[in-house]
């Protein structure tokens with residue numbers, strides 16, 4: 443890495459830390475002013491249960507993009523306690539092989555108290571990354587219920603990674619409690635039952651009504667034992683191409699605005715409740731509520 447690349451990397455790390463720690467007031471005072479970007483990055487969300495192999499897959503997808511001369515940023519949101527940092531280290535180690543590349547930047551962060559498994563100021567952090575001219579941004583999240591909705595709002599393509607044993611996830615899909623992904627990956631296909639899981643997912647998808655011209659989600663198998671991730675790469679490219687021609691980007695932007703405001707309101711309420719004096723809380727709920735709304 444050149445000296446300039448090292449300096450850029452340090453600046454990026456600092457800006458991400460600041461963005462990650464920003465209070466609601468900080469975000470509002472800086473919103474829309476800093477971190478403008480000329481060319482938005484392609485944002486790829488990779489979600490799924492803990493240990494499904496999300497980081498391993500991202501490392502492989504990143505490697506193929508780096509080979510094509512593209513810049514890749516990775517934000518991995520870690521649901522574990524910020525104190526333990528266990529899987530943060532785990533992620534680092536698995537992505538180690540490519541981590542010295544100046545065109546790759548990886549950041550893990552705790553999800554803190556965001557209710558949806560996201561980091562508090564994920565929007566700000568994505569904007570920082572985008573301002574550093576990454577061509578691709580991977581957002582890794584542990585897919586639990588609501589998190590899937592948030593990922594969909596923040597990214598262009600959603601990949602759901604499951605393993606042959608992920609019966610719960612397939613059940614959740616059947617029950618319709620899970621947002622749909624664009625690409626389904628049954629990872630660890632070297633284990634028994636992968637084909638069956640693929641069929642299960644396909645049969646759930648077959649029950650969904652298909653709009654003519656709509657995106658038909660892909661279902662793929664992957665394994666870290668296999669040489670490449672060509673099919674997955676192709677599925678992502680196909681979805682991005684489809685999206686460019688078919689998705690109402692203005693509506694997507696409105697969804698993002700809704701999500702951003704909702705996150706800010708949630709955080710603001712959290713800040714107010716954390717700062718409340720006991721006397722403020724020793725009152726009827728309706729009074730506490732009115733007081734809180736008055737301070738928003």
Ligand SMILES: Nc1nc2c(ncn2[C@@H]2O[C@H](COP(=O)(O)OP(=O)(O)OP(=O)(O)O)[C@@H](O)[C@H]2O)c(=O)[nH]1
Pocket residue numbers: 491492493494495496497498499529532533536584629630631632633664665666667
């Ligand atoms: N057998 C097998 N193991 C795999 C495969 N892909 C990943 N693993 C292993 O599964 C474990 C978890 O992989 P990760 O890539 O860290 O999974 P993750 O989904 O990012 O995990 P969290 O971020 O902790 O939720 C590691 O020990 C990997 O080496 C695969 O295709 N086959």
Ligand SMILES: [Mg+2]
Pocket residue numbers: 496497498518533582
């Ligand atoms: Mg991971």
